[in-house]
Amino acid sequence: MKRLLLVVLVALSLPGCGLHPLYAGGASGPIASGLAGVEVAPVAGKSGYLVTNALRDRLPRRSGGTAAYRLEIVLDDQITGLGVRRDDTVTRERRTLRARYQLVSLGNGEVVLDATAGSDAGVDVVGSEYATIAAENTALERLSDIVADQIVTRVALYIRRAPAR
Template sequence: MMRSAPLLSALVALSMLPACSLQPLYAGGPQGAAGQVLGSVDVAPIPGRAGWLVANELRDRLSAGEAGTGVARYRLDVRLDDELEGFGLLGDDTIGRERRTLRARYQLVDTATDTIVLDATAGSDVGIDVVSSEYAVIAAEQTALERLAGEVADRVVTRLALMGRAAGEAGGE
């Protein structure tokens, strides 16, 4: 009897899952509400190395949801703030740690009416150990920027997909 109690509890919990109303974000694939929005976004050029990295990451993620129309209904304008600051002073007044922060303010613009549909921000930061090798520090800073570009792109695309799903629910899709 004691052995069947955890099994019974698990079965009761499983039977309650359909009532929680969780729905997949990308339901319907490219033809779903989120996929339709993601597939119709054109990423405007973003200046600088960080901009090039973020734009490429965004294009990679947005093309995965392409609806196949080839027509961009939206334009994504992104402004980046890439900051590298030193902190963690050591006993000899040298910096022992750095923080790289990448913040993006992005606007989704409807190309037909030139109106802003979404205005939001996304960002992330990462810590970098400063070591005696200058080459290693520069490599770590570049690797951190590449990782941050991916994280920021993930956050932007997730927000766009949520907006698309909400619009699809409001429109009855």
């Protein structure tokens, strides 16, 4: 009986906790509709290409109509040597991808969201130059996905809190 009472009390307290599903309503919900109104401006470089594609994969497709927002991104992609042997050869690298992004309202040109996203990954430097380059590229692909996820989540939160248009 005590367990049942505890389960009922927990179930009744959940609506008051402040947690709400972000993507309620699925593809026809307000967040998905708002994200469909975001266009991604081209970003230069290989990392820009990867991040742009990752963002386009995560944003819902627009069915006609014009975009309400433009996402402008500036990337900083760096590789830093960490582990160094006595003969000054690097044995470990850290690849860092940082994005400064702005969500611009196309109605008035105002920047409504200005934020950063980023992540880093470790890369082992091995005897094969090909293997090292392949590991660096794989790390960049993973980092691009992580940064795109962070950007879409932050934009979705902005759209949820933004006044109705």
